[in-house]
Amino acid sequence: MTPLLDVKNLRVTFPTRQGEFEAVRGVSFTLGKERLGIVGESGSGKSMTGRAILRLIRPPGRVEADKMELHGRDLLSMSEKEMQGVRGQKISMVMQDPKFSLNPVMTIADQIMEIYRFHTGAGKKAAWAKAIEMLEAVSIRDPERVMRSYPHEMSGGMGQRIMIAMMLVTEPEILIADEPTSALDVSVQTQVLSIIDRLVRERGMGLIFISHDLKLVSSFCDRVLIMYAGRVVEVCEADKLDQATHPYTRGLLGSLPDIREPKDRLEVLKRDETWRIAESVSGRT
Amino acid sequence: MSHIHIENLNVWFGDGADRVDAVKNATFDVPSGASFGLVGESGSGKSTILRAMMGLAPTWSGTIQVGDFKLGKKRPKEFYKDVQMVFQDPYASLHPRHSVDQVLGETLSLHGFKDIDNRIMKLLDDVGLGPAFRFRYPHQLSGGQRQRVAIARALAPEPSVILLDEPTSALDVSVQAEVLNLLSDLREEHKLTYLMVSHNLAVVAHMCDATAVMQNGEIVEVMTVEDMRAMNPKHPYTKHLLDSSFGYNPNAAQSA
Numbered sequence: 001m002t003p004l005l006d007v008k009n010l011r012v013t014f015p016t017r018q019g020e021f022e023a024v025r026g027v028s029f030t031l032g033k034e035r036l037g038i039v040g041e042s043g044s045g046k047s048m049t050g051r052a053i054l055r056l057i058r059p060p061g062r063v064e065a066d067k068m069e070l071h072g073r074d075l076l077s078m079s080e081k082e083m084q085g086v087r088g089q090k091i092s093m094v095m096q097d098p099k100f101s102l103n104p105v106m107t108i109a110d111q112i113m114e115i116y117r118f119h120t121g122a123g124k125k126a127a128w129a130k131a132i133e134m135l136e137a138v139s140i141r142d143p144e145r146v147m148r149s150y151p152h153e154m155s156g157g158m159g160q161r162i163m164i165a166m167m168l169v170t171e172p173e174i175l176i177a178d179e180p181t182s183a184l185d186v187s188v189q190t191q192v193l194s195i196i197d198r199l200v201r202e203r204g205m206g207l208i209f210i211s212h213d214l215k216l217v218s219s220f221c222d223r224v225l226i227m228y229a230g231r232v233v234e235v236c237e238a239d240k241l242d243q244a245t246h247p248y249t250r251g252l253l254g255s256l257p258d259i260r261e262p263k264d265r266l267e268v269l270k271r272d273e274t275w276r277i278a279e280s281v282s283g284r285t
Numbered sequence: 286m287s288h289i290h291i292e293n294l295n296v297w298f299g300d301g302a303d304r305v306d307a308v309k310n311a312t313f314d315v316p317s318g319a320s321f322g323l324v325g326e327s328g329s330g331k332s333t334i335l336r337a338m339m340g341l342a343p344t345w346s347g348t349i350q351v352g353d354f355k356l357g358k359k360r361p362k363e364f365y366k367d368v369q370m371v372f373q374d375p376y377a378s379l380h381p382r383h384s385v386d387q388v389l390g391e392t393l394s395l396h397g398f399k400d401i402d403n404r405i406m407k408l409l410d411d412v413g414l415g416p417a418f419r420f421r422y423p424h425q426l427s428g429g430q431r432q433r434v435a436i437a438r439a440l441a442p443e444p445s446v447i448l449l450d451e452p453t454s455a456l457d458v459s460v461q462a463e464v465l466n467l468l469s470d471l472r473e474e475h476k477l478t479y480l481m482v483s484h485n486l487a488v489v490a491h492m493c494d495a496t497a498v499m500q501n502g503e504i505v506e507v508m509t510v511e512d513m514r515a516m517n518p519k520h521p522y523t524k525h526l527l528d529s530s531f532g533y534n535p536n537a538a539q540s541a
Contacts, residue, residue: 041457042428156327185326186484186529193533212457219532255462257491259530260514265469266462266491 003030004173004206005053005091008067008284012048012230015060023048023061025230029283031174031206035197036283037221037238038210041252045230046210050176053208054087070174089119092167096179098159102151108135109147112166119170134165138195157188161195168199175200178210193220214241214252223283226252231280248275287314288478289321289338289446294347296330296337307333307342309502320472320479322489324526325499331482333502335448338480339370351446366396369439373451375431379423385409385434386419389441396442408437411474413467429460433467440471449481453488465492486530490514498523 012024024045029036038046052063055075068075070090078086087093095101103111112134113127122130128147135143138161151159160180167175177196181189197220200207211217217224218241226234226249234246244250254267296308308330315321323331336342338349340360349356354364372378379388389408393401406416412433423431432452439447452468453461465488472479483489489496490513498506498520506520518524528534 041459187326187525190529190533197533213532214458215532219534252458255459257462257465257487259487259490259527260516262491262510262514265466268463268466269459 002072003032003285004071005031006067006069006072006284007031007053008065010049010052010063010065010068012045012052012057013062013064023230024052026280027225027227027230027232027283028280029225029232029235030285031208032285033204033206034223035200035207035209035221035238037217037224038208038227039212039214039217039224039252040227041212043229044227046212046227047178048230049227050093050178050208050210053176054091054093055083056087056093085119088115088167088172089170090172091174091176092170092172093176093178094160094163094167094180097183098151098154098156098163099183101163102154102159104151106150107147108149108151108154108162112147112162112169115166116169130169131165134169135162137168137199138162138165139191140165156184157192160184160188160192164192164195164199168203171203172205174206174208176208176210179212180209181216182211182213214256218242225283229276231276231278232283233275233278233281235281235283246275247272288317288319288352289315289480290348290350291334291338292348294334294337294345294349296333296342296345298342298344307502308337308345311347311497311499311504313497313504313507315478315480318472318476318478319495320481320493322493322496323480323482323499324484324486324489324496326484328501329499330502331499332450335370335450335480335482338448339368366442367444368446368448369442369444370448370450371432371435371439371452374455375428375435376423376455378435379431381423384420384422385414385426385437388434388438392438392441398441404441408441411440411471412437413463427460428456429463432456432464436464436467436471440475443475444477446478446480449479451483452481454483454485461488468492486513486526498526 008028010024010027011022014021014023027049038049040046051057055063057063065076109131112131116122116127116130132143135146140146140161181192184192209221218238221238224236224238224241225232228248234244234249236244251269255269257266292312294308294311297304297306299305311334323334325331333342337345351368386405389405390401393404398404409416409418414433453464456464481492490510493510495507495509497504500522506523516527518527
């Protein structure tokens with residue numbers, strides 16, 4: 001079976017005054033109809049990996065890979081025009097904070113309909129109906145009223161659900177969610193996750209879930225890539241994350257406070273230079 | 286003996302029709318040398334309690350007593366020496382054009398200390414930053430190092446109470462562990478009383494002896510850490526928070 005997305009030896013490089021800086025160094029993975037988690041600390045390259053897939057890295061940053069294919073179509077050799085047909089249509093991305101990703105001067109209706117009409121060429125009436133249907137799918141009450149509202153009238157949780165509705169209106173095959181719930185309160189977080197979970201399952205999509213929260217990823221995803229300094233240091237089944245073997249993963253798990261297992265002191269992560277140098281582990285199946 | 290005594294605290298913003306009651310009838314006590322947590326979601330009023338104590342939210346009623354100080358409209362200078370606050374975002378709470386030396390030196394001289402030079406060295410040592418950090422600017426520090434500077438600044442006037450407003454929520458988990466360990470050590474060493482706001486129950490359970498759970502400006506439950514470990518909440522909202530702290534649970538999501 002060909003995977004939805006096949007990435008081999010992905011590298012993201014930025015030139016700096018001190019020479020080239022590699023933010024992502026040789027990351028390989030495949031994505032099927034599954035929920036793939038990418039975890040790591042800030043600066044580990046997890047968000048850069050997500051952005052590189054959509055070729056959202058601006059020059060002078062460079063994206064290189066031996067292979068980056070969506071259904072066997074090479075993403076790297078596509079023209080900017082062809083990429084527009086991929087972004088939002090085949091692969092969508094939900095970012096961390098709805099406050100910064102929704103357009104503050106457009107109504108919700110205009111924003112959702114714009115995406116839908118751009119990618120499908122549908123008429124106004126059909127787009128309106130589709131947008132209402134999507135808002136209902138993300139459990140928004142009174143979608144007619146929400147459609148006429150502006151983003152500042154929405155709460156954080158509603159904003160994020162609107163983002164998800166907007167990203168899924170074109171029925172993409174892959175959703176990249178970059179810390180989609182980090183800006184939300186825990187109870188809203190559960191609600192947003194269950195909506196993502198349901199939609200991904202019902203529509204048979206592939207999900208790349210980028211997060212710094214180990215517990216969340218291990219309980220939500222099927223498979224997890226653990227990134228450190230631009231490399232994947234370990235790949236494991238999400239529900240077996242507590243049996244992870246790499247010292248970095250173990251260190252991260254140990255530094256988490258646990259309600260049920262009190263410790264006098266939290267473990268402090270001792271970083272090892274060899275983690276940085278070691279080859280990236282492949283997440284290809 | 287309780288070091289912090291808060292009774293029927295109300296805090297509101299705005300007047301008339303625009304009035305928002307941010308904190309309603311909050312009552313709790315923190316014993317001397319203890320660590321007390323305030324948890325709840327955004328907008329539940331947990332930070333507002335800290336701000337009312339510090340005088341940053343002037344419209345309040347009720348009783349706030351910290352040590353010997355019963356707080357009114359005007360507060361004595363000694364109060365501002367005895368109670369210090371550490372804010373959430375170390376990127377926003379340090380002056381970008383002041384070096385670590387200036388930040389600590391200014392605080393020390395404002396509070397009338399004489400041997401500033403030695404004290405700065407001692408403070409940096411206390412928070413685990415060597416003398417090499419003394420003349421750095423905030424942009425030359427990592428998030429964890431900045432939060433250490435913010436903690437050093439709070440320690441400078443030799444307070445007995447430190448109010449911690451989400452001290453680690455902007456940090457990575459490995460750095461969070463270092464900062465929490467540092468806070469535990471400092472509490473023991475300097476006999477400090479902590480009042481800590483957090484949305485992370487695991488952090489509060491690690492740091493605090495007792496916790497007040499807040500929802501919509503009200504304290505719905507005060508629970509001890511033993512109750513929390515035994516997963517023994519009385520209020521349904523506390524149960525919901527506890528459940529959510531273990532990651533994603535599809536069953537919980539359906540019932541919510």
